[in-house]
Amino acid sequence: MRIPVYYSSYADKNGTHETNREIVQMSERRILLVEDEKDIADLVALHLRDLCDEVVIARDGYEGMRLATTAEWALIVLDLRLPGPDGLEICRTVRRERSYQPILMLTSKSSELDRVLGLETGADDYLTKPFSVLELVARVRAIFRRIRNMQRNPDPESTADTAIQAGDLIIDPKRREVMLGPRQIELTAREFDLLDYFARNPGHVFRRADLLDSVWGYGHEGYEHTVNSHINRLRAKIETNPSKPEMIVTVWGVGYKFAAESKPAHMASTT
Numbered sequence: 001m002r003i004p005v006y007y008s009s010y011a012d013k014n015g016t017h018e019t020n021r022e023i024v025q026m027s028e029r030r031i032l033l034v035e036d037e038k039d040i041a042d043l044v045a046l047h048l049r050d051l052c053d054e055v056v057i058a059r060d061g062y063e064g065m066r067l068a069t070t071a072e073w074a075l076i077v078l079d080l081r082l083p084g085p086d087g088l089e090i091c092r093t094v095r096r097e098r099s100y101q102p103i104l105m106l107t108s109k110s111s112e113l114d115r116v117l118g119l120e121t122g123a124d125d126y127l128t129k130p131f132s133v134l135e136l137v138a139r140v141r142a143i144f145r146r147i148r149n150m151q152r153n154p155d156p157e158s159t160a161d162t163a164i165q166a167g168d169l170i171i172d173p174k175r176r177e178v179m180l181g182p183r184q185i186e187l188t189a190r191e192f193d194l195l196d197y198f199a200r201n202p203g204h205v206f207r208r209a210d211l212l213d214s215v216w217g218y219g220h221e222g223y224e225h226t227v228n229s230h231i232n233r234l235r236a237k238i239e240t241n242p243s244k245p246e247m248i249v250t251v252w253g254v255g256y257k258f259a260a261e262s263k264p265a266h267m268a269s270t271t
């Protein structure tokens with residue numbers, strides 16, 4: 001049996017085309033869109049091109065897997081159901097290699113959400129089809145806004161780039177690394193932002209809607225369960241006993257707070 005050959009298309013903003021083999025160097029703002037439904041892919045790519053330098057479309061899971069793992073991307077927009085490796089498989093593979101890779105997952109059924117939000121997947125955000133293009137654009141803008149904020153030279157008065165310590169946890173925003181004792185913890189981009197935000201505001205009780213606004217960066221009404229699932233994943237990674245969390249604790253009827261004390265970490269003072 002012949003395996004069908006799929007082609008991914010690539011065009012930069014000047015409309016010139018190159019072969020996929022040439023797409024290996026990193027660019028500031030390149031989006032990989034893995035979507036087998038041509039109409040959706042074309043429509044989404046049309047709008048994403050306004051937000052970035054390049055959009056590369058992979059039209060099946062094989063091409064998606066290859067491109068996702070051989071180049072770096074500002075964002076990967078990943079359809080769940082694909083010919084070949086599906087979106088979850090691609091997401092897991094990418095995460096093993098680069099935990100810090102923004103991934104936006106597209107699902108066709110809300111019943112698939114549980115899998116997307118599952119502990120092992122690690123997508124930063126998701127949209128359920130049919131979604132409005134405006135909503136997609138808003139999500140992508142928010143992701144890029146976060147990246148820009150991270151890259152912008154910090155205000156000298158600001159302590160936002162200072163590493164902080166809470167118990168055995170050291171959070172280093174410059175390297176976007178988290179150590180738990182001697183062990184480095186792999187967090188997704190969103191998990192890192194969430195933990196960093198909590199640790200910089202110890203004792204403060206946040207409602208889920210506050211966290212959506214501050215960490216996700218845009219109005220997300222109705223997505224409060226996203227916060228829960230990210231917090232559960234974070235707890236699984238940083239808490240000694242995730243079912244009895246001591247760092248990020250639930251404040252019943254309100255939301256969450258960071259219960260550990262945090263202070264500036266002295267990274268060089270290891271003896």
Ligand code: CA
Pocket residue numbers: 035036037079080081082
């Ligand atoms: Ca599909």
